[in-house]
Amino acid sequence: MYSRRENESATETYQRFIDANQQAAETCLKQIKKARREEQSLNPKVTVARKKTKAAYRAFIADEGEDGKSREEYARTRENLYRTYAILDQEKLCRQIAEVEQAHENRKYGLSWKLINDISGRKASQSVRIRGESAEKRVATWYSHFKNLLGNPPELLESNEPITPIFSDLPIPDGPFTMSEYTKAKTEMKNNKSSGEDGVAPEVLKYVPVDDIILEFINRSYEDGDQPEQWSTLNIIPVPKSGDLSKTDNYPLDYALRLAINGKEEELGFTLVPRQSRRVPPVMVTDLDFADDIALISDTTEKARELLFAVEKECKKIGLRLNAKKTKVMAFNIDGAVLDVKNDFKYLGSWIASTEQDIRIRRGHAWNALHSMRKVWKSQLSDDIKRRLFVTTVESVLLYGAETWTLTARQEKALWTECTHACSG
Numbered sequence: 001m002y003s004r005r006e007n008e009s010a011t012e013t014y015q016r017f018i019d020a021n022q023q024a025a026e027t028c029l030k031q032i033k034k035a036r037r038e039e040q041s042l043n044p045k046v047t048v049a050r051k052k053t054k055a056a057y058r059a060f061i062a063d064e065g066e067d068g069k070s071r072e073e074y075a076r077t078r079e080n081l082y083r084t085y086a087i088l089d090q091e092k093l094c095r096q097i098a099e100v101e102q103a104h105e106n107r108k109y110g111l112s113w114k115l116i117n118d119i120s121g122r123k124a125s126q127s128v129r130i131r132g133e134s135a136e137k138r139v140a141t142w143y144s145h146f147k148n149l150l151g152n153p154p155e156l157l158e159s160n161e162p163i164t165p166i167f168s169d170l171p172i173p174d175g176p177f178t179m180s181e182y183t184k185a186k187t188e189m190k191n192n193k194s195s196g197e198d199g200v201a202p203e204v205l206k207y208v209p210v211d212d213i214i215l216e217f218i219n220r221s222y223e224d225g226d227q228p229e230q231w232s233t234l235n236i237i238p239v240p241k242s243g244d245l246s247k248t249d250n251y252p253l254d255y256a257l258r259l260a261i262n263g264k265e266e267e268l269g270f271t272l273v274p275r276q277s278r279r280v281p282p283v284m285v286t287d288l289d290f291a292d293d294i295a296l297i298s299d300t301t302e303k304a305r306e307l308l309f310a311v312e313k314e315c316k317k318i319g320l321r322l323n324a325k326k327t328k329v330m331a332f333n334i335d336g337a338v339l340d341v342k343n344d345f346k347y348l349g350s351w352i353a354s355t356e357q358d359i360r361i362r363r364g365h366a367w368n369a370l371h372s373m374r375k376v377w378k379s380q381l382s383d384d385i386k387r388r389l390f391v392t393t394v395e396s397v398l399l400y401g402a403e404t405w406t407l408t409a410r411q412e413k414a415l416w417t418e419c420t421h422a423c424s425g
Contacts, residue, residue, distance in 0.1 A: 115389075177215060260307070261287065359411065
């Protein structure tokens with residue numbers, strides 16, 4: 001029975017909650033061993049077929065090949081063993097295709113390449129460690145990297161400079177959290193997600209009747225500032241992007257962006273539709289965002305420079321820094337200006353200079369995916385399975401980012417012809 005002890009800190013109380021959760025898990029839950037990679041040779045059907053093949057082979061050897069029936073029996077059982085393997089391979093492939101098809105409905109296209117690599121036998125590249133002579137030095141390197149990335153104090157022009165709110169007068173209560181607010185928040189949690197360092201899984205918070213306990217921790221932290229120290233322990237997982245993975249800079253901002261742009265869209269942005277009259281303003285766009293990848297766009301280089309400086313200024317106020325090494329510039333219709341610009345660069349997997357260039361690169365990736373699965377196309381699998389595999393892998397690779405293409409009739413016909421030729425071939 002849970003009860004808060006007198007003069008006990010939130011950290012001590014929460015530790016008792018963690019210990020109780022751990023004890024309950026060890027008592028009630030069965031530990032699941034890490035799943036081994038599926039081995040077709042261990043399948044019961046294969047085991048039976050293999051035993052029959054071995055028995056037929058021993059009989060064939062005992063007869064020294066003189067008995068034609070033993071030779072035929074051995075050939076038949078061996079063929080049956082190969083057929084069993086083929087059936088299991090086909091069933092596995094069908095399951096994988098179904099998973100990719102389901103993933104496509106949820107716009108998760110990464111499984112296509114995973115399936116391609118699995119079929120072609122291509123192994124994932126080994127993770128590269130950060131440079132350092134010892135584990136302690138590598139940890140120190142990571143610490144320094146994240147301290148500079150996340151621990152910089154804000155740079156304010158004045159010590160009492162206020163933080164400008166983007167929205168005001170919103171009907172948001174600022175009193176203690178209510179049970180209805182907590183209940184709504186926990187219902188939006190997703191299952192089958194990893195727990196934090198405290199070992200409390202999302203399912204515990206959702207389905208175990210501990211709402212009053214957790215709500216007390218939350219309000220105790222919110223009102224009194226007595227927060228469990230366990231809540232301050234976080235795991236930072238570096239996600240490599242590209243380049244030299246032994247450098248911390250190659251491992252991967254909306255508030256600052258909105259402050260920099262708010263009210264200046266017409267002044268700094270890119271004009272989609274010009275102003276029609278005093279009552280009909282222009283249609284402007286200033287940025288395209290995806291997570292921490294930001295593309296700033298303006299009508300002129302001067303405006304683009306001013307927009308970039310404005311974003312950088314607001315980022316510094318909240319302790320963030322723009323990554324200069326990964327900031328690129330591309331200009332269109334520049335007359336007389338001398339700029340160090342990029343002719344093209346990849347943004348969210350697509351090359352943005354022209355549709356024709358992006359299609360050319362996507363075609364290369366698609367043909368590479370097609371040829372890497374040559375053994376499947378030459379196999380005895382049914383045409384229906386091959387078509388489904390083609391659509392979920394090769395076609396998916398080819399048409400990635402196609403929503404942004406501006407196709408001519410000739411390009412559209414060429415794509416259709418190429419897809420048809422590759423699928424039929």
